[in-house]
Amino acid sequence: MDESKRNQRYEDYVASVTPKTGTWRSLWHSFWIGGLTCVIAQGIGDIYYALFPNLGKDLIVSFTSMTIITLAILFTGLGFFDVIARKGGAGSFLPITGFANAMASASMEFKTEGLIMGTSVKMFTVVGPVVVNGIVWSAVAAIINLLITGGL
Amino acid sequence: MNPVLENIITYLIVFAVGGVICAIAQLLIIKTKLTPARILVIFLLVGVFLEGIGVYKPLNDLFQAGISVPIIGFGASLTRGAIEYGKQIGLLGTLGGGLIRNALGIGTAVIASYLVTLIFSPKSK
Numbered sequence: 001m002d003e004s005k006r007n008q009r010y011e012d013y014v015a016s017v018t019p020k021t022g023t024w025r026s027l028w029h030s031f032w033i034g035g036l037t038c039v040i041a042q043g044i045g046d047i048y049y050a051l052f053p054n055l056g057k058d059l060i061v062s063f064t065s066m067t068i069i070t071l072a073i074l075f076t077g078l079g080f081f082d083v084i085a086r087k088g089g090a091g092s093f094l095p096i097t098g099f100a101n102a103m104a105s106a107s108m109e110f111k112t113e114g115l116i117m118g119t120s121v122k123m124f125t126v127v128g129p130v131v132v133n134g135i136v137w138s139a140v141a142a143i144i145n146l147l148i149t150g151g152l
Numbered sequence: 153m154n155p156v157l158e159n160i161i162t163y164l165i166v167f168a169v170g171g172v173i174c175a176i177a178q179l180l181i182i183k184t185k186l187t188p189a190r191i192l193v194i195f196l197l198v199g200v201f202l203e204g205i206g207v208y209k210p211l212n213d214l215f216q217a218g219i220s221v222p223i224i225g226f227g228a229s230l231t232r233g234a235i236e237y238g239k240q241i242g243l244l245g246t247l248g249g250g251l252i253r254n255a256l257g258i259g260t261a262v263i264a265s266y267l268v269t270l271i272f273s274p275k276s277k
Contacts, residue, residue, distance in 0.1 A: 026178055027175045027178050028175075030175045031171035031172065031174060031175040032171060033174070034170050034175070034222070035167035035170045035174070035218075036167065038169070038217045039170070039217070041220075042162070042216055042217035042218075043163075046159075065260075066257060066260045069257060069260050073268050088174075089178045089181065090180075090188075090191065091175070091178065094177045094191070094222045095170070095174070095222050095223070096221055096222075097221075098223075099261070100265070103261050104264070104265040104269070108272060108274040109274050111269050111273065123265060127192075130189075130193060133193050133196060134196055135230065135251065137197060137227075138203075138230035139247055141200050141203065142234030142238050142246040142250075143246050144204065145204050145205075145231075146235060146238050146239065151238065152242060
């Protein structure tokens with residue numbers, strides 16, 4: 001039998017024995033962990049809004065993200081976040097809490113290489129692409145937006 | 153509408169929308185083998201695009217934390233800042249507006265990460 005046919009048969013076999021339920025389970029975990037993260041953030045924002053109604057929406061939003069970022073980083077330090085991350089997949093890394101976790105865990109992981117060459121250099125290894133692309137493309141989008149709307 | 157009921161509906165919407173966005177990202181990981189870093193950048197750019205064409209704000213009013221907590225919200229907020237500051241001081245404003253608007257969050261993330269690193273040692277893997 002020629003090799004390509006044999007490879008094809010092997011691949012069919014692998015596909016047939018790979019569990020399909022794994023996909024649904026990981027989607028479900030991403031769904032509820034991501035959803036729950038958003039609900040917690042919404043709750044914290046609503047509490048701030050009830051406590052400080054004069055603060056204004058922008059500051060409430062800022063303080064809410066500062067709170068959940070700090071909580072996520074604290075949980076990373078305590079080792080709790082790993083438990084969520086292992087289960088949550090995209091549900092744990094896509095929210096801003098996952099962004100904070102990625103910074104804190106990179107920063108902690110390279111502590112052994114020193115605070116300057118380890119922590120400070122490696123803090124942005126995972127989130128660097130997000131920060132760089134965010135700054136570059138938001139500026140591009142803003143320029144295009146302002147040119148079209150006549151804001152410049 | 154009853155304010156309690158209204159709150160319950162809001163929270164259900166937040167849960168469902170936030171959950172679906174994360175599940176879509178998870179599906180992309182499973183189906184395309186894209187790395188998490190690429191997925192993050194893709195969703196960030198979705199936020200940049202939505203804000204750039206002016207669609208993000210009504211979506212945010214409707215979905216609230218459901219869309220603003222996933223990284224989409226960060227991309228949109230960067231773009232909002234760039235647009236607003238660009239309106240105030242002209243072209244150069246777009247270069248820094250995104251950072252200015254999100255400075256509190258970014259500063260918190262860097263400082264908290266640094267402090268946590270000083271206090272805790274990484275768990276063995």
